[in-house]
Amino acid sequence: MWWSRKSLPDLDDFLKQLFQENMLLVNARGIIPEDFKYSAPAPLPSFFSLHIAEGCNFQCNYCYVDSPSKGKRMTLETGKKIMNLVSRLPVHFGIIQFHGGEPLLNFPLITELVPYIHSINRQRENPFRIAVQSNGSLLDPEKAAFFVENRIMAGISVDGPQEIHDRHRIFRNKSGTHASVMKGVAACREAGLFPGVGAVLHEPDELVEVSRFLLDQGWTSFHLNPLACHGRGKNLRMDDAWGERLVKAYLELIDILLDRQEQLPPQTLDVWDVNVLILHLISPSRPFMCMRSPCGAGNTILGFSAAGDIYSCEEMIGRSEFILGNVHNVSDLQEVLSGERNRWVMSRRVENIPACRNCTWRGFCGGGCAGKAHGVFDDLFREDPNCGFLSRVFPEIAWKVHRDKKMMGLLGKLWRHLVFPGENRAMAYGGPPK
């Protein structure tokens, strides 16, 4: 960019703005102090993911846990053991998530374990929240009513319109699952439950079409997850060209979201990772565990297999090198967390990942997902497999934030995490829910 002497005041403003947005160093110092830890690990986990049914009625082509049709199911005894251990952790708040496989294949366990969680909650100042992550096909009015009655949050997976969704999300007989998932969504909405939604992105060029579908179906908040290229998806690859195409699609999506947000109440649209990318560029808070260094594995989240094996993250369930112990043999989760294996997982920080060590964006990206890096490269100390996207998207979003203040309107619920150095650092972990 070139300025004439006449326009120097503009240059002054421009440079000041860059400094305030943490995009410029002055005398090697940025607005964020050097000793500020962008992403110190959370003191203790607050998110507990229980794989209560390891089998699944779907056979998605990209399933990273490669769920069989009839996998192991968690027993009530194991579920209670997990809750007893978790409830002894001195955590301020926590989420218990039923996951799988397809957790609703073990709905009887949910109906028995939920009252037990409520009984624990009655002794607690801050009750555990309960959530279920389902493929959506087994949701019906009875289950939806149970979730409403027991204040259970539901999340489901919809990969977009039928022709896209049914490409990979298929039943065991290879037929598409879209119609049954949307029927489950309708049953929930009828009962007054509005499930959150996540879409797995098959092709970058479909990002806008998928997002438009979700917006048109009434979702203003959703997650967009790139394919996991391990497990059953091991033959899929995300290369540099994939990353470039995805950045282009993100920029197109952001323009659409900016237009839509203008017609809605402030901060209505809450699209992950658009909101996360913006937040990381303008604030040191890191509420999203998957873009911290180290990531949330073993410090923000713990995963439990159906048999009660404990893992640093649910993403790692099924890989024996990540088993930290078994709930039937341990009496204190803090001991498990301080064990050698969990310390090994948590030593995956950007400075210990060769590709990330000198990356310009390491303070914003955090090196990405430990579970995916290990799943794809068989090496925990590799960069996120989606690095081709991550390394390109930050500069593009930074320029967009700088040029268009309306970008702040896309922070969604993350607006409350907008903190600056010197303010409440506890918020860097996400803090208690509001």
Ligand code: SF4
């Ligand atoms: S953008 Fe890539 S190289 Fe940079 S920190 Fe993230 S994963 Fe590592």
Ligand code: SF4
């Ligand atoms: S292993 Fe992956 S999914 Fe698990 S906390 Fe880390 S980044 Fe998130």
